[in-house]
Every structure is written in structure tokens, then in C-alpha cells.
Amino acid sequence: MEKIVLSKEELDNLTQLQKEQNEFVLKLGQIEYQISTLEKFKRDLKQNIENFEDKQVKVGNELNKKYGEGTINLENGEFIKS
Numbered sequence: 001m002e003k004i005v006l007s008k009e010e011l012d013n014l015t016q017l018q019k020e021q022n023e024f025v026l027k028l029g030q031i032e033y034q035i036s037t038l039e040k041f042k043r044d045l046k047q048n049i050e051n052f053e054d055k056q057v058k059v060g061n062e063l064n065k066k067y068g069e070g071t072i073n074l075e076n077g078e079f080i081k082s
Contacts, residue, residue, distance in 0.1 A: 006014070063072070070081040 067079050068081055070079055072079050
């Protein structure tokens with residue numbers, strides 16, 4: 001079997017291609033990690049919104065039960081029956 005040695009230029013080109021491929025793989029891995037982190041943050045935020053909406057309904061129901069239908073001026077706390 002004949003042994004063939006690549007030229008320095010050919011070897012440098014192949015080495016550079018390998019380096020670029022490794023960088024692509026690393027960057028893609030970083031992006032996938034960021035996506036995973038953002039998806040978790042999104043799930044947590046949706047749960048917080050759901051909890052907030054439940055609390056909002058609860059407070060609204062409590063005030064409605066206590067004062068009846070109406071509106072509240074948040075600046076001065078005044079309740080106006082409808």
C-alpha cells in the first residue's frame with residue numbers, strides 16, 4: 001500500500017474545516033442550552049400568570065361579596081356601586 005502525504009496547504013485546509021465544524025457544534029449546543037433555559041423560564045412565567053389570575057379572581061370575588069357590584073378608584077380607594 002502506497003503512503004501518500006498531503007501537502008501542508010491541504011492539511012491546513014482540513015484542519016481549518018475541522019475547527020470551523022467544532023465551532024458550529026459548540027455554538028449550536030450553546031443555543032440549544034439557551035432555548036432550554038428560556039423554555040423553562042416561559043413555563044415558570046406562565047404558571048406565575050396563572051397563579052396571579054387566580055388571585056385576581058379571588059380578590060375580585062371577595063370584594064364583590066363584601067361590597068356588591070361596582071368599581072374601585074385605586075387612587076383614593078373609593079368604591080362606587082353600579
